[in-house]
Amino acid sequence: MKTQKVWFITGASRGFGLEIARAALAVGDQVVATVRSQPAQLAAKEHNHPDLYVVQMDVTQENQVQEAVKQSIARFGQVDVLVNNAGFGMITAIEEATDAEVRKQYDTNVFGLLNVTRAILPYLRQQKSGRVINISSLFGYDAVPGWGLYGSTKFAIEGLSKGLALEVAPLGIHVTAVAPGLFSTDFLSAESYTAAKTIIDDYQETVGSMRSGADALHGNQPGDPKKFAAVIIQLANTERPPLHLPIGKDAIAMYQSNAAKMAQEIQAWLPVATSTDHDHRIMASTIA
Template sequence: MSKVILVTGAGRGLGTDIAREALAAGHQVVATGRRPEEVEKTLGGPQDNLLVTKLDVTSLDDAEAAAQAAVDRFGRIDVLINNAGNLFTGYFEEISPAQMRRQFETNIFGPMNVTRAVLPIMRKQRAGHVITITSTAGLVGMEFTSAYAASKFAAEGWMESLRYDVEPYNIHTTIVEPGYFRTELLVDGSTNWPELSIDDYAPRTAPRIEGMKSMNGKQPGDPAKLARALLTIARQEKPLLRFVAGADAIEAAEAKAKELLAQAEASRELGDSLAYDDAHA
């Protein structure tokens, strides 16, 4: 069944693959990006089932205009895929406060802007599906990723809670936690290196940056396959609440779940005895 699918960050990487696969599957696609002319060129020019429109996710005005353009062209929005994002990497003290804020503007306030613009349309329809791409870094904190992980952990908490807000209106939510996929996340422009330099961290920073650069183009995951998997989830009558995407991501999620259980158990003796003793109040 054909759906109207709005994709953010469709000009490169996974967003391009999602838009291409959705068009190939017969869906009507609203492909958005900061430079719409590049989005249209990447997707092969004008098509009957394609609307390309400008959307900088950090602008609520852009988000509202894109949502209205989608309704004007196709009459509805069935699926929103919050894909646009970037990566500020580095040790916490070397990431400037301005960089940290920019990371949150794109990775958490950005999808919030777009979702805020789309939800009134979905509520009116009494149907819809919000899919937000987070990351394995939204489940597991790792060295050199404090800004990125913080923004993705925030997106996880927002989406987990949003589920309950919108369920009564037949709107579904799905969190997608990819592992390493061969997208353009690790290229300059998507990855931002730390602005500050601290001598204590210097011996660790340079090898980390070189290591990340060397990974580009060698990640194990195929973004076209991930795009097709997302379209499968969008067709499900009861979509997955959380899609852990990639063998590496599944392994990391399993390890984190075991660690949480172990820490809960280790906390039991001290943590179970913290209630008020009303009998002696």
């Protein structure tokens, strides 16, 4: 018999967050859906589902996060699955982005994720169980011109997930970094991503095509968000979930390409890379 789970999903007003919330409700689970504004609007759109609790929360505001988690525990008694989904993209050459633009990107995608994770973990530790699912990206596997800054936040999520998984495994908590490819969400709509205000002409050849191509790609992405949500439901109910999970053929291809390139580079430089030990320690090891 399936045990009812309580989900805490950030960035649930649309896109992956909304589809995951709907999928969790459809299998009989309870859902806390966080939104930055207009919580009543989302609740009404979902017909005021009795197992849905919509909370207004900005992941960059730690006090709001702590209060939202407390309200959620008061409502449902526990949290079983945390989905760190809130985030946004930014098209820019690395040099073009101002300090303020970089910080805003990291405040949401990385520090916001940390705010929520820190707020939820005490409850998962207390109950000695739980799942943390961090939404990364195929851009967290390799770099693409124009998306390097955004991708770096996803590289950070991959690393944070890996470290966190080691720390909480003895406590019965599982962590997975999920890296979706391109799915037909609102991510590439003009309302969902930003672009740096500064444009440097020298980057036209590399970043320029990304600036002009994002809107054209919107709506033509290969992935189905509903199928993505179904994978997340399966992941939350898997006894031994993976630490890293690329989802989508393009995400798999990005991972495989990057792994192959890294292996080739390391092999080519292997004699140099392994030439740095102290000579006397090599000799002592040889004698022993």
